[in-house]
Amino acid sequence: MVVSSSVPVNFKQVNIITYLATRFTYLSQETWLDLVEQQRITCNGLVCQSATLVSQGDIVTCDLPDFAPPPVNLAYSIVYEDRWLLGINKPGGLRVHSKGKFVTANLIYHLRYEHEPPYAEARLVNRLDADTSGVILVARDEETRRLLGQQFAEQLVHKEYVAVVNGIPAKEEGTIDLPVGRAQGSKVKQRQWVVEGDGGKTAVSHYQLIAPLGSQHALLRLFPKSGRTHQLRVHLAAIGHPIVGDALYTMDDDTFLDWCQQRQPIPSMQGITRQALHCQLTRFTHPMTRQLCTIEAPLPDDMNQLIARLQAK
Template structure:
């Protein structure tokens, strides 16, 4: 667990892929928040759920990158309000299948649970339950041979699987995404998880004011990019 920033209010880590943020019925132990609590026991009791102490936002299990945990209730409330008001600036890097035609764009498509598979979300077709607005801005960073595009993404809302669902919906699923790539599922250069990384997060802190947190792209994703550039 790499700590990228800490002060009296927060701990920010570069979350590794393959680790769940908090316990649930599928992953009762060895979660990121349990690791953090072992090192920073003061987070116990912070927040709204004893199983998620200090957790103000989440990343999917196989998504790496910046994750912030509050160290006290004041910071928790302060940060949760920012996520609720959508003043937090989130930036992700993703490698997608296909050559993205538009260099910049906005995906404005509501997201709900898939009617065919309750573990999945959908932005098109049959959906069940509440369907919520969702918006993601994107821009192309780099094109690769073989039909891949590296994109920078800025989710403006925080729906479950939002980036993965939106990129699938416009025809460019994220590389190695087991849940959403479908027939276009491909994992180049030995990659064994989806290519999605939370690279930066801009928030305001109670004591320090605005701060920009950055997480370096991990080795497994960098290896894929190097392989594509040298192909």
């Protein structure tokens, strides 16, 4: 399988191995080195050596070997279904769609090709991060996807999330109005952060305190008004209450990249292996029936167990 990438602006005269291992963390540094030594990596059409340097704008192409699909959590459930639409309760640890080694290990592929019966025309309406659980909408035809997509774009869809966070907010409810964009200067390509000026997009989230969990954690209900990448995770980290288990927003770049190689639980994760964030409810106007439609997904076991552990402290 041949894949290509354009080196982004934050990489300047960086060793090819460092670039690949930093940007594409699904393979270890040792594996990337092996692929370079096998002459399976090129930069601007030239075969790379282990000492090759890359910079912004270079085109890096990788002839990747075929991978066995990685183990993923396929314990999703269909919580709503009609002739136009599916409502899915997605577990943490399952990508909604993907490429590379996850090309067959994701929700949309499984719905189209592995589910019985298959949903051959399944199309994602919205997305959740791989390690966020909860409601996902999947259209069964292009017109439904288009109409529901308009509602999301116009901020007409009501979403409610539940999260376990570090610390207890001083106010029982509040609004976080901070622009979100690509974290400037970060070595981690997926990291977002609060970005003022160019590069930042308007992002607004409301929160309510459901209950303190012991003296050092809290259970929050969250209402994102906009839908920026990692919005809730960034907003909560920015106000000093990062989500429990969120490795990306509780670690610096180097620590996170090291953690990605092993993905071992650490004490700050409180026994959970992902961010404790769940989309519990999505409400919208059904694009075909024009009726108000509410789809709910109960809290998963790992979050219920986390809440119980923290309450007992």
